[in-house]
Every structure is written in C-alpha cells, then in structure tokens.
Amino acid sequence: MFDLDRWREIFQSINKNRLRSVMSGFTVAFAILLFTLLFGVASGLGNFFKSAFADDAQNMMFVRVWKTTKPYKGLQTGRAIQLKNTDYNYVTEEYEDQIQYQSARIYKNFSIKYKNEASTYNVRAVHPDHQFLEKTLMDEGRYLNNRDLREKSKVIVIGRLIKKDLFGEKPALGKRVNVNGSSFLIIGIFSDEGGDNEERMAYVPVTTVQMMYGNNDYISQINLGYNPNLSTDAAIAFGKKVERNMRKRLNIHPDDQSALSVRNMAEANKFVSILMFALFLIIGFIGSGTLVAGIIGISNIMIFVIKERTKEFGIRKALGATPGSIIGMVVQESVLITTLAGYFGLTLGTYILSAIGNSLEEQYFIKDPSVSSGIVIGATVVLIISGLIAGYVPAKRAARIKPIEALRAD
Amino acid sequence: MIRIEKLHKSYPIGKDSLHVLKGIDLHIKEGEFVSIMGSSGSGKSTLLNIVGLLDIHDEGDYYLNGQLIKDLNEKKAAILRNKFLGFVFQSFNLISYKTALENVALPLYYKGMNRKERLKVAMDYLDKVGLKDWASHLPSELSGGQKQRVAIARALVTNPKVVLADEPTGALDTTTTDSVMDLLKDINDEGMTVFVITHEEEVAEQTKRIVRLRDGVIISDTLTKAAKAL
Incomplete structure (x- = not known):
C-alpha cells in the first residue's frame, strides 16, 4: 500500500x-x-x-628424488637416487586409469645464443603433456609434440622473456639458436602466469637431451596430473600409493622422506x-x-x-x-x-x-x-x-x- | 451532548488508590459554554480527560453525543476523538517542526482527507482565527496568543461537536487571554459546545455556566451574568 x-x-x-x-x-x-x-x-x-596455485595445474603431482638418509636392505645412506625412463614408464602404465597428464622432466642449465646475444637459462626437457601440467600458454607457434619426442628433434620452445633478451622486438619464431653448442629451431614462444622465472625458461624434448648426453635414460622428476574425477581424498591416497611403490621399486626405506617424495597438489587443495x-x-x-x-x-x-x-x-x-x-x-x-x-x-x-x-x-x-x-x-x-x-x-x-x-x- | 452519571475515577498510588472523582453528575447540552472551576487536585483535569476520551472512568455512565462510552479500545477512542472532539491545551501542544498551517491540517490527515483539500480547509480556519498571514511560520516563530489561536483553529478544523479547552489561557497574559476568550465566545456564538477548564475567576466569568468542583464532587452549578444577560 x-x-x-x-x-x-x-x-x-x-x-x-x-x-x-x-x-x-x-x-x-x-x-x-x-x-x-x-x-x-x-x-x-x-x-x-x-x-x-593457478600457476600450475590444480591436479598436479610430482615424484622427486635426492639422496637416501636411511640404510635399507644392506644399502648405505647417502646413496643418490636416479630416476630413469623405466620408472617413468612403470608409473604411467601401472596407474594409467588414475592419470590425466604425464611428463618426465630433466633440469638443465644451457647457454642459449643468437647472433651476439647469449645467456645461460634453465632448460627443462619434457614430454608434450607438460604444457598442461605447467599451464604453459602459447603466444606464438606450438608446443612440443610426440613426433618431436620420437625423432629426438632439436627444437625448442622459449619463454617470452628469453625472446625479449635475445631478439628484442624482432621475430624469433622459426629462427635457429645455439643451445649448448647445437643448433635448435625455435618452434614456439610461451608465457606463464607463474612470474618472471617461469618465463625466462625453455622447453626441449626429453629424448633430445638424453641423446645429447650419450643416449642415457636419466630423468630428474616425474610429473603427473591425476585424474580430475578423483575426489580430493582419493587423489591423496593415490599419491601415497605411488610414493610407497616407488620407494619399494628403488629400494628406499619406506620412511625415507628425504630420498623420494611425492608432492601432491591434492593435499594443498585440501x-x-x-x-x-x-x-x-x-x-x-x-x-x-x-x-x-x-x-x-x-x-x-x-x-x-x-x-x-x-x-x-x-x-x-x-x-x-x-x-x-x-x-x-x-x-x-x-x-x-x-x-x-x-x-x-x-x-x-x-x-x-x-x-x-x-x-x-x-x-x-x-x-x-x-x-x-x-x-x-x-x-x-x-x-x-x-x-x-x-x-x-x-x-x-x-x-x-x-x-x-x-x-x-x- | 455530554451526559455524565455517577462517574467515579481513582488512580492507583502504590498500594493505595486515590479517589479523584466521587460520583459526578453533569449534563451539558449542545451549544453550551461551560467552565469547570476548581483548585488543583479538585479533579477537574481528570474530568476533562475522561470527557475527552483520553482516559477511562471506573464507574458510572458517560454518553457522548448520545452514544454510551464503554469498553473503548484505543483505536475506537482515536476515531471518536477525531470525529467529535477538538482539544485546546494550556501548553498549546503544537508539533514544533510543522508550520502553523500543517498543524491545523493534521487532524484532517487522520480523518483521511487528501492533502490539497485539507490544506485548503486548514487555511480557512487559520483565516478565521486571524492568522492567515502566519500560515507558513513554525510555532517557535509565533507568540503565545498566536500559538493558542493556531491550536484553537486545529481544534475546530474537523468541525467537532465539542471543543475541550484545558486552561486555555493559563500561559497567556491578560490582553491575550481576553482575545482568546473572545475567540472562544465567537465560536460558541456560532453554536459550538465549548467546555473550558480553568482556575481563573475572570475566565470563568466570561463563560455562560460555571461548574465548581471540590475534592471530586460538584459543589455548585450556576449560570453566569453573561448568560443571564442574554
């Protein structure tokens, strides 16, 4: 009224x-x-x-290794653990159902040179899925693909800031740069919300780096994206299971946190x-x-x-x-x-x-x-x-x- | 117009009760100009409050305009007050933030009249009390006599059956007292029943009938010279 x-x-x-x-x-x-x-x-x-946490995929999980701190099965402490391709294959095949993305990662520091400009950068050797795990955003060109891996191609995806350092405002896509002595083709330029460090970085195929080091099968880290259909608790349990099995596989004491650990975003999310x-x-x-x-x-x-x-x-x-x-x-x-x-x-x-x-x-x-x-x-x-x-x-x-x-x- | 029979009223004071009105019989006909006289504590204000439907009596009968006043709830009392009664108070009781015109128009608001019409009617009544030029002034800008005249205009604006005035001149000097009394006389001459409460002999003398109260009973009820002169 x-x-x-x-x-x-x-x-x-x-x-x-x-x-x-x-x-x-x-x-x-x-x-x-x-x-x-x-x-x-x-x-x-x-x-x-x-x-x-938006810098990386919400469902990311990674297996990292260092040196043992506990003796186990007659093995001494201080033994350096090395992950290999077989470990990567074991995890990705064994837990295929629970995995959405998978990538190995090898950390390297390479000098990258273009004409007179040169500098040393963090280079990660990875698989194609790494793009989704790290939420790498392609500004130009493309990311690594399976063919690059198979053919051990000398291709490189560089961060926005590397391009700025070496090329300034000039185009970089399709140019060749000298990486640690070898000539690599720039196939893509990316940006990342994770900040400057993540953008002053380059990605190359895992297989190419292994070839450069005498065809070894070493990798530094296994990165996984767990199946997003898993509940937070199930994802945490999955991480624990991977951790247990990897310790068993690499003869590490079950409680030796310092030798091998699985960092699981599910725990942080929770x-x-x-x-x-x-x-x-x-x-x-x-x-x-x-x-x-x-x-x-x-x-x-x-x-x-x-x-x-x-x-x-x-x-x-x-x-x-x-x-x-x-x-x-x-x-x-x-x-x-x-x-x-x-x-x-x-x-x-x-x-x-x-x-x-x-x-x-x-x-x-x-x-x-x-x-x-x-x-x-x-x-x-x-x-x-x-x-x-x-x-x-x-x-x-x-x-x-x-x-x-x-x-x-x- | 007003008929009161064996009216009693007491007020509780702690555990005891104070018997203020002890069986009042009073009959006021239409068109009368009556004053109730008495010292303070004689019960005259209580009588006015009961007549004015501002308070309820304990015993006896009260007929207002032929209607028995009984078991009134607040809402009914409010409607009857609005319809039959106009009040004039000693302390004027104008609403301080409203202009003279708005104060006069307020009873018509509660009657449900629309704004345009009620302002027009209110202006007519302000004119009648000689304050048309003061319509837009706030009470604080008016003299005591002017305030009382605004209050009288407000009491008249609904065209009530009875105007009840509680010591209407109590706060005024002699000259203004006379002008206010003249105004009340004029109203009475036009046929309005006027009921005044006062303790001033000179004021009472100007009405037509004086009812004297002492200790809750009527001790005398006489016509004045003014009435006899007619």
Missing part, C-alpha cells in the same frame, strides 16, 4: 530531525560497511589462495579449502556480530528518539491518530533510514573494495576483494528486517502510552 501522505509525514520528520536521523543511519551504515569490508577481504584472501572454510566461519561470525551490534545500536537510538517524541505522539493521538498509525509511521521511518543507510554503507564498502583491487596482493595476499551478489541481497534483507524490529519494539511501546501521560510531560 503506497500512502503518499504517510511518506510526506515521514520525510518531514526525517528532514526536520536531521541530526537524529543521520546518527541512527550512521550506526547502520558503519555496521554494513564493516560487514562488507570483512567479507570482501575474506573473499580476497580466498582469491589469492586459489590463484597462488588444506586451502579447510583454511578457507575456517576463515569464512570466523568472518561470518564477526560479520554477523557487527550486524547485530548495528541493529542493537539503531534500536537504542529509536528508543531514545521515541522518548523524545512521546509528546508529539500524544498530540497526534489526541487529534485522532490510532495506535496502528503511530506504529506504522515509526516503523516505516526506521526501515527507510536503515535501508538507505545500509545501502550507503554497502555501496561505500563495495567502492572501497574495488578501489583496493589487486593493490594489496603483494604484501597482504588479498586479491580482487569483492562481495557476491548473494551476500549483498542477504544483507539488504537483514537490514530491512532489522529496521522493522528496531522500529517496531519501541513504537509499540510509544503507541501504548496514554495521550494524557504524554501531554502531561511538559
């Missing part, structure tokens, strides 16, 4: 009592502002955690999601506490306001105002102030969050803080309801006051 006269009465009352209205509005606006900022910052933290859940629980608790404090605040102010207006209500009643019309007026005024002030707080909060943007990412791990529309709608509903409650309780009391008592208070 829209009653223009009622609204006129309310606007007049708000307008003529600005300080009072602003004070009660401020409480709500401030509560909502804090609420918005809290939720925004929490979601910003969440976004940071998510993106911190940790992050638990952390985020806990964070939102805390924020939710504090946030709703802030809202409740705001509601109590406006309720207190309304009680004071109504005390101040007791005489006015008495006059109105003497002139023929029904208790219902007094309650309606007070509640409507309260809802209007809460909603407007709350909306103001919400807008200000959203504005601050968008102004913050990504500027706090480096130091405070807050990325793109924002509140979802669900939370905004929820908060608005809470506001209106709280305005109703905040206004209704004292208004009910005001309407019950007898006009004579109100008028006697001179």
Whole structure:
C-alpha cells in the first residue's frame, strides 16, 4: 500500500530531525560497511589462495628424488637416487586409469645464443603433456609434440622473456639458436602466469637431451596430473600409493622422506579449502556480530528518539491518530533510514573494495576483494528486517502510552 | 451532548488508590459554554480527560453525543476523538517542526482527507482565527496568543461537536487571554459546545455556566451574568 501522505509525514520528520536521523543511519551504515569490508577481504584472501596455485595445474603431482638418509636392505645412506625412463614408464602404465597428464622432466642449465646475444637459462626437457601440467600458454607457434619426442628433434620452445633478451622486438619464431653448442629451431614462444622465472625458461624434448648426453635414460622428476574425477581424498591416497611403490621399486626405506617424495597438489587443495572454510566461519561470525551490534545500536537510538517524541505522539493521538498509525509511521521511518543507510554503507564498502583491487596482493595476499551478489541481497534483507524490529519494539511501546501521560510531560 | 452519571475515577498510588472523582453528575447540552472551576487536585483535569476520551472512568455512565462510552479500545477512542472532539491545551501542544498551517491540517490527515483539500480547509480556519498571514511560520516563530489561536483553529478544523479547552489561557497574559476568550465566545456564538477548564475567576466569568468542583464532587452549578444577560 503506497500512502503518499504517510511518506510526506515521514520525510518531514526525517528532514526536520536531521541530526537524529543521520546518527541512527550512521550506526547502520558503519555496521554494513564493516560487514562488507570483512567479507570482501575474506573473499580476497580466498582469491589469492586459489590463484597462488593457478600457476600450475590444480591436479598436479610430482615424484622427486635426492639422496637416501636411511640404510635399507644392506644399502648405505647417502646413496643418490636416479630416476630413469623405466620408472617413468612403470608409473604411467601401472596407474594409467588414475592419470590425466604425464611428463618426465630433466633440469638443465644451457647457454642459449643468437647472433651476439647469449645467456645461460634453465632448460627443462619434457614430454608434450607438460604444457598442461605447467599451464604453459602459447603466444606464438606450438608446443612440443610426440613426433618431436620420437625423432629426438632439436627444437625448442622459449619463454617470452628469453625472446625479449635475445631478439628484442624482432621475430624469433622459426629462427635457429645455439643451445649448448647445437643448433635448435625455435618452434614456439610461451608465457606463464607463474612470474618472471617461469618465463625466462625453455622447453626441449626429453629424448633430445638424453641423446645429447650419450643416449642415457636419466630423468630428474616425474610429473603427473591425476585424474580430475578423483575426489580430493582419493587423489591423496593415490599419491601415497605411488610414493610407497616407488620407494619399494628403488629400494628406499619406506620412511625415507628425504630420498623420494611425492608432492601432491591434492593435499594443498585440501588444506586451502579447510583454511578457507575456517576463515569464512570466523568472518561470518564477526560479520554477523557487527550486524547485530548495528541493529542493537539503531534500536537504542529509536528508543531514545521515541522518548523524545512521546509528546508529539500524544498530540497526534489526541487529534485522532490510532495506535496502528503511530506504529506504522515509526516503523516505516526506521526501515527507510536503515535501508538507505545500509545501502550507503554497502555501496561505500563495495567502492572501497574495488578501489583496493589487486593493490594489496603483494604484501597482504588479498586479491580482487569483492562481495557476491548473494551476500549483498542477504544483507539488504537483514537490514530491512532489522529496521522493522528496531522500529517496531519501541513504537509499540510509544503507541501504548496514554495521550494524557504524554501531554502531561511538559 | 455530554451526559455524565455517577462517574467515579481513582488512580492507583502504590498500594493505595486515590479517589479523584466521587460520583459526578453533569449534563451539558449542545451549544453550551461551560467552565469547570476548581483548585488543583479538585479533579477537574481528570474530568476533562475522561470527557475527552483520553482516559477511562471506573464507574458510572458517560454518553457522548448520545452514544454510551464503554469498553473503548484505543483505536475506537482515536476515531471518536477525531470525529467529535477538538482539544485546546494550556501548553498549546503544537508539533514544533510543522508550520502553523500543517498543524491545523493534521487532524484532517487522520480523518483521511487528501492533502490539497485539507490544506485548503486548514487555511480557512487559520483565516478565521486571524492568522492567515502566519500560515507558513513554525510555532517557535509565533507568540503565545498566536500559538493558542493556531491550536484553537486545529481544534475546530474537523468541525467537532465539542471543543475541550484545558486552561486555555493559563500561559497567556491578560490582553491575550481576553482575545482568546473572545475567540472562544465567537465560536460558541456560532453554536459550538465549548467546555473550558480553568482556575481563573475572570475566565470563568466570561463563560455562560460555571461548574465548581471540590475534592471530586460538584459543589455548585450556576449560570453566569453573561448568560443571564442574554
């Protein structure tokens, strides 16, 4: 029911009592502002955690080896473990069903030279699936393929920054560079969200590097992408199983963490999601506490306001105002102030969050803080309801006051 | 217009109760100009509150405009007040943030009249009390006499059956008192029933009938010289 006269009465009352209205509005606006900022910052933290792992595939897992630190089956400690092609083949064939992507990795430092420009770079010798595991983004040309592996081609995919170092603004695709003495064809240029180090790097076929080192079968690391259909827990179990079997296969003591370990993103994912859940629980608790404090605040102010207006209500009643019309007026005024002030707080909060943007990412791990529309709608509903409650309780009391008592208070 | 029979009213004070009105019988006909006199504590304000439907009596019967007032809830009382009664208070009781015109128009808002019409009617009544030029002023910009005249215009604006005035001149000096009383007399001359409560003899003398209260009972009920002169 829209009653223009009622609204006129309310606007007049708000307008003529600005300080009072602003004070009660401020409480709500401030509560909502804090609420918005809290939720925004929490979601910003969440976004940071998510993106911190976005550099690599979410389902990545890798098997790494060092030296043994425990004697086992008559073998001494300090023995260096070497992974080989057979280990790679064993894992990829044995667990085919549980694997989405697979690649070996050999770490090398090669000098790469083009005309007079030369520098030493990290070079990774990998399989084609490595592109997906590392989330390598192709800017130009293509990534390594199976034919390159089969033919042990001398081809190289260079990072955006290597291209910048050696070629500047000139085209690099299709040019030949000198890699550790051999001529390699540049077949692609990539970028990576993982930062500068990941972009000052090059990829070559595993088989080509092994050939360069006298056709050996050594590899540094096995990288896998577990089947994304696996649940987090199943993926963690899969990682443990690979770790156990690889230790057995390489005669490593089952507890020798330093000799061989499987780093599994599933564990990090699980940790992050638990952390985020806990964070939102805390924020939710504090946030709703802030809202409740705001509601109590406006309720207190309304009680004071109504005390101040007791005489006015008495006059109105003497002139023929029904208790219902007094309650309606007070509640409507309260809802209007809460909603407007709350909306103001919400807008200000959203504005601050968008102004913050990504500027706090480096130091405070807050990325793109924002509140979802669900939370905004929820908060608005809470506001209106709280305005109703905040206004209704004292208004009910005001309407019950007898006009004579109100008028006697001179 | 107003008929009161064996009216009793007490107020609880702690465990005891104070018996304020002890069996009042009063009959006021349409068009009368009556004053209730009494010292403070005589029960005159209580009587006005009951007549004005601002308070409820304990015992006895009260007929307003022929209607028995009984078991009134707040809503019904509010509607009856709006329809039959106009109030004038000692302390004016104007709403401070509304202009003179808006104050006069307020009872019509509760009557459900639309804004344009009620402002027009209110302006007519302001004109009647001689304050048309002050319509857009706030109460704080008006003198005491002017405020009381605005209050009288507000009491009249719904065209009630009875105007109830509680010490209408109590806060005014002699000159303004006379002008307010003249205004009430004019209203009465036009046929309105006016019911004044006062403790000032000079004010009471200007009405047509004086009812004296002492300790909750009527001790005298006489016509004044003003009435006899007619």
